[in-house]
Amino acid sequence: MHDPKRKPRRITRLPIAAVVATALLFAVGTLFAADEPRSGGTLTLANRGDPPAGFDSMFTSSIALHHVGGALFGPGNLVMRCREDFYTVCPYLALRWEHSADFKVWTFVLRGDAYWHDGRRFTAEDAKFWFDLVFFGARSGDAVRPPAYFARELGVATKVEALDDRRLRITFAHRNAHFPQILANPRFRIAHPRHLMEPLIEAGQVNVSPLDVGLVGLGPFKLGQYRRGSLVRVDRFDRYFERDPRGARLPYLDRIDYVIMPDPFAMDAAFRSGRLDGTARGQAHFLSRERTAAYERDLGESVFFARADGGNFRLAFNVLREGPWQDPRVRRAIALWIDKPAAIPSALGGYGWTTPSIGPGDINVPTEFINWPRYDTAPLEARRAEARRLMAEAGYGDGFSMGHLTRGIMTEGGEFLKAQLAGLGVDLRLQIVDEGEWNRARVSLDYDSQQGRLAPSPIPEGTESVYGRYELNQDAYAKHDDSHLDELYRRLRESVTMEQRIEVWRRVSRYLFFEQTYIVPVAESIDVVAYRSHVRGLVIPPEDMHSHTDFATVWLDR
Amino acid sequence: MGAERREAAGVVRAAASTARGVRIAAALFLGMIAVSALTASFVAPFDPLEQEVGRRLVPPSATHLFGTDGFGRDVFSRTVHGARVSLAVALAAVATAGMIGSALGLASGYAGGPFDLLVQRVVDVFLGFPFLVMALVVVVALSPTPLAVAAAIALALTPLVTRVARAAALSVVNEEYFTVVRSTGAGASRIILRHLLPAAARPLAAYLATSLGTAVGAEATLSFLGLGVPPPYPSWGRMLQEGSRAYFDAAPWVTLMPGAVLCLTVMCLVIVGDGISGRGPRATARRFDTERHFW
Numbered sequence: 001m002h003d004p005k006r007k008p009r010r011i012t013r014l015p016i017a018a019v020v021a022t023a024l025l026f027a028v029g030t031l032f033a034a035d036e037p038r039s040g041g042t043l044t045l046a047n048r049g050d051p052p053a054g055f056d057s058m059f060t061s062s063i064a065l066h067h068v069g070g071a072l073f074g075p076g077n078l079v080m081r082c083r084e085d086f087y088t089v090c091p092y093l094a095l096r097w098e099h100s101a102d103f104k105v106w107t108f109v110l111r112g113d114a115y116w117h118d119g120r121r122f123t124a125e126d127a128k129f130w131f132d133l134v135f136f137g138a139r140s141g142d143a144v145r146p147p148a149y150f151a152r153e154l155g156v157a158t159k160v161e162a163l164d165d166r167r168l169r170i171t172f173a174h175r176n177a178h179f180p181q182i183l184a185n186p187r188f189r190i191a192h193p194r195h196l197m198e199p200l201i202e203a204g205q206v207n208v209s210p211l212d213v214g215l216v217g218l219g220p221f222k223l224g225q226y227r228r229g230s231l232v233r234v235d236r237f238d239r240y241f242e243r244d245p246r247g248a249r250l251p252y253l254d255r256i257d258y259v260i261m262p263d264p265f266a267m268d269a270a271f272r273s274g275r276l277d278g279t280a281r282g283q284a285h286f287l288s289r290e291r292t293a294a295y296e297r298d299l300g301e302s303v304f305f306a307r308a309d310g311g312n313f314r315l316a317f318n319v320l321r322e323g324p325w326q327d328p329r330v331r332r333a334i335a336l337w338i339d340k341p342a343a344i345p346s347a348l349g350g351y352g353w354t355t356p357s358i359g360p361g362d363i364n365v366p367t368e369f370i371n372w373p374r375y376d377t378a379p380l381e382a383r384r385a386e387a388r389r390l391m392a393e394a395g396y397g398d399g400f401s402m403g404h405l406t407r408g409i410m411t412e413g414g415e416f417l418k419a420q421l422a423g424l425g426v427d428l429r430l431q432i433v434d435e436g437e438w439n440r441a442r443v444s445l446d447y448d449s450q451q452g453r454l455a456p457s458p459i460p461e462g463t464e465s466v467y468g469r470y471e472l473n474q475d476a477y478a479k480h481d482d483s484h485l486d487e488l489y490r491r492l493r494e495s496v497t498m499e500q501r502i503e504v505w506r507r508v509s510r511y512l513f514f515e516q517t518y519i520v521p522v523a524e525s526i527d528v529v530a531y532r533s534h535v536r537g538l539v540i541p542p543e544d545m546h547s548h549t550d551f552a553t554v555w556l557d558r
Numbered sequence: 559m560g561a562e563r564r565e566a567a568g569v570v571r572a573a574a575s576t577a578r579g580v581r582i583a584a585a586l587f588l589g590m591i592a593v594s595a596l597t598a599s600f601v602a603p604f605d606p607l608e609q610e611v612g613r614r615l616v617p618p619s620a621t622h623l624f625g626t627d628g629f630g631r632d633v634f635s636r637t638v639h640g641a642r643v644s645l646a647v648a649l650a651a652v653a654t655a656g657m658i659g660s661a662l663g664l665a666s667g668y669a670g671g672p673f674d675l676l677v678q679r680v681v682d683v684f685l686g687f688p689f690l691v692m693a694l695v696v697v698v699a700l701s702p703t704p705l706a707v708a709a710a711i712a713l714a715l716t717p718l719v720t721r722v723a724r725a726a727a728l729s730v731v732n733e734e735y736f737t738v739v740r741s742t743g744a745g746a747s748r749i750i751l752r753h754l755l756p757a758a759a760r761p762l763a764a765y766l767a768t769s770l771g772t773a774v775g776a777e778a779t780l781s782f783l784g785l786g787v788p789p790p791y792p793s794w795g796r797m798l799q800e801g802s803r804a805y806f807d808a809a810p811w812v813t814l815m816p817g818a819v820l821c822l823t824v825m826c827l828v829i830v831g832d833g834i835s836g837r838g839p840r841a842t843a844r845r846f847d848t849e850r851h852f853w
Contacts, residue, residue: 265803290615290628294807342611346629349804408784415629415790419609432788 041556046267047258048282054209057189058148063282070549073189074219083539103175110166115239117222124162129194131160145206149475153465175494182462186547220251220552232258252555278531281545283410287528289350309543310527313453315520316477324400331517333390336383337424343523347416351526375514399425403448443474460505478518581833584826595641602635615809624815636792643793648773650708655715663723684717702785726758764835771827794820
């Protein structure tokens with residue numbers, strides 16, 4: 001029997017099935033697409049302060065510059081630390097490189113599709129100009145521009161040559177087996193366009209800074225606007241050369257706004273009220289355990305935390321200045337006296353570690369080069385008894401007074417050390433200074449001791465600028481004139497195998513931290529930065545928050 | 559009508575009595591704070607600088623009345639020692655401003671003419687700057703030390719004190735009897751000290767007492783901004799800054815306890831200042847009673 005209702009029913013089933021199938025496909029597609037980077041949008045980040053030194057990466061390692069500098073100048077120079085593996089060197093402005101058999105001559109082949117933000121192509125002459133400034137500085141009449149603060153770290157170069165448009169050759173006075181690894185330090189950014197700076201230098205303006213020439217860089221973002229004390233705005237640079245694995249051009253974002261927020265408390269309020277997508281990097285702005293807990297409680301799953309090893313919190317002496325600390329026994333006594341694990345909750349915001357046996361938590365940092373806390377493994381009481389003996393033996397049983405340069409943005413470290421050393425009879429006089437004075441004083445000899453938690457290079461060959469001799473390394477933590485360290489660093493640079501490097505580095509660190517105790521390593525810090533959960537594609541380095549600040553792979557999943 | 563007035567008078571007298579009680583309580587509290595500050599080493603149960611990481615961020619308890627801070631330091635001990643700094647700076651600032659401002663104001667009011675004009679225009683210039691802005695500029699220029707903070711607050715207060723002293727002097731100078739005083743041939747300094755200063759004493763004392771509250775608040779503000787006593791030494795403003803920045807969510811007592819003491823101190827200074835000036839319910843009652851005689 002014919003049922004007139006059946007046919008329409010069949011007819012209606014088909015579209016319904018089609019709709020359901022489409023919906024299912026769409027849902028599945030959406031699920032997969034959720035992880036596909038999307039272009040566009042503005043990322044708003046806090047920045048600790050105005051980038052100092054006219055944004056000149058040759059004169060400052062300040063995170064206030066490098067948080068912004070990655071976007072403007074790129075994540076590397078000729079080479080960079082790989083995004084996938086921090087401890088491997090990847091090509092950046094150079095496509096490949098080779099060295100002579102004796103590791104003294106390095107030749108880089110540059111890519112042909114890198115452009116300055118004003119449209120000029122990057123050439124080997126540009127690279128030569130940058131390396132010349134780094135290694136040799138500049139001179140015009142009586143005006144002298146000093147070499148970059150990290151020049152010594154890269155080795156002693158004798159010659160830099162542009163062989164042709166795309167080939168650069170650097171010749172060293174010594175074997176420099178790990179030059180690309182040292183060069184991959186993200187602090188060594190090319191922020192110096194030859195075509196804009198060279199005429200000014202030749203005209204006598206030798207200390208011209210990147211800011212003076214309009215911050216023309218090679219990075220994924222170009223300058224949009226800079227309002228001192230308020231905002232650094234960068235916009236997508238359409239001729240940037242990097243592409244993602246799908247072949248799409250980087251960066252994904254249209255814009256990044258770096259809001260200058262020197263006050264971490266104001267930054268907390270701004271982030272928690274949704275005005276920021278990410279917090280600033282830098283001491284005092286990195287989150288403490290208490291602040292992280294408050295973020296988690298208020299924001300739940302709409303926030304995530306990036307953690308990276310933040311470098312060593314340490315006390316360093318200026319042994320070029322007269323005082324009891326010139327006696328190695330006194331420095332050793334101070335090292336023995338400090339209750340190092342106590343620094344973690346009070347001076348490091350609750351995030352840190354003191355020995356490899358405790359381990360760096362969930363941060364995957366290779367520890368083959370780290371051995372410093374193993375020198376002082378005796379119980380605290382025994383160490384302190386030995387410290388008292390050494391002080392008495394040195395003639396300072398009643399203690400002494402010592403100045404201590406302390407950054408105003410992070411006095412906790414100074415307060416911790418002052419309270420610790422009071423028990424040994426050392427009156428630590430805190431000289432609390434602002435960032436400008438800190439940047440001046442730290443490269444001078446105008447202090448007795450200093451502390452901080454700067455992160456040196458993750459490879460030992462790249463640490464000479466912070467541990468080396470003052471005459472050659474003005475930014476060194478400890479100020480000394482010990483030429484034995486020159487010899488040790490030379491041996492380190494000439495070591496080829498991993499075993500040789502580890503052996504020499506342990507010799508260097510034993511000499512620095514134990515035999516001479518120019519530096520007292522207190523604890524290794526862990527830096528914590530908060531981001532809203534819609535910030536995707538972020539590359540979090542296992543250590544050194546100066547790294548991967550280009551944000552080229554970041555996209556917004558709002 | 560008479561009954562209503564009597565009732566109203568009773569209410570006013572009751573308010574005056576309550577106000578008197580409040581003033582006595584305020585004075586006692588201030589006395590307690592002053593004694594604690596003077597004998598901080600005895601009153602504070604712990605060394606304010608001693609760190610003990612094992613007792614970090616402990617909430618208020620019998621052992622630690624105000625809890626402990628991020629370094630494991632006893633907040634009560636730091637508050638007591640902080641009172642010493644805060645009050646010393648405030649007292650020094652007010653005393654300096656009182657001496658300079660009174661001298662200038664009384665001399666200006668007495669002399670009149672071009673000298674008065676000059677002093678008042680200078681005062682106008684200084685009053686053009688907001689109180690805290692001026693103090694901030696001075697501290698930044700002098701480098702942040704307790705002495706610089708006291709000097710900055712004193713400089714910011716002096717123009718106001720000058721104005722109060724001048725007003726009091728003018729009220730006397732314009733009296734008829736003052737013509738007689740002038741005609742005695744006494745020197746200016748004698749006239750100022752013997753006739754003008756006593757007349758200005760009460761408004762000046764009241765103003766300075768209230769200014770003490772302002773100075774305590776200003777010192778705390780400057781310390782909060784990192785321009786006061788350097789760490790690790792405690793001052794109320796610095797303690798507020800340390801607590802609010804790092805631990806307000808996890809350990810509110812680090813901020814709230816010194817904050818409460820600071821608020822109470824400033825409030826008590828204002829209450830006592832009002833009492834000295836004759837403002838408040840008691841004075842109203844007195845006026846009420848005086849007016850009654852004329853009805």
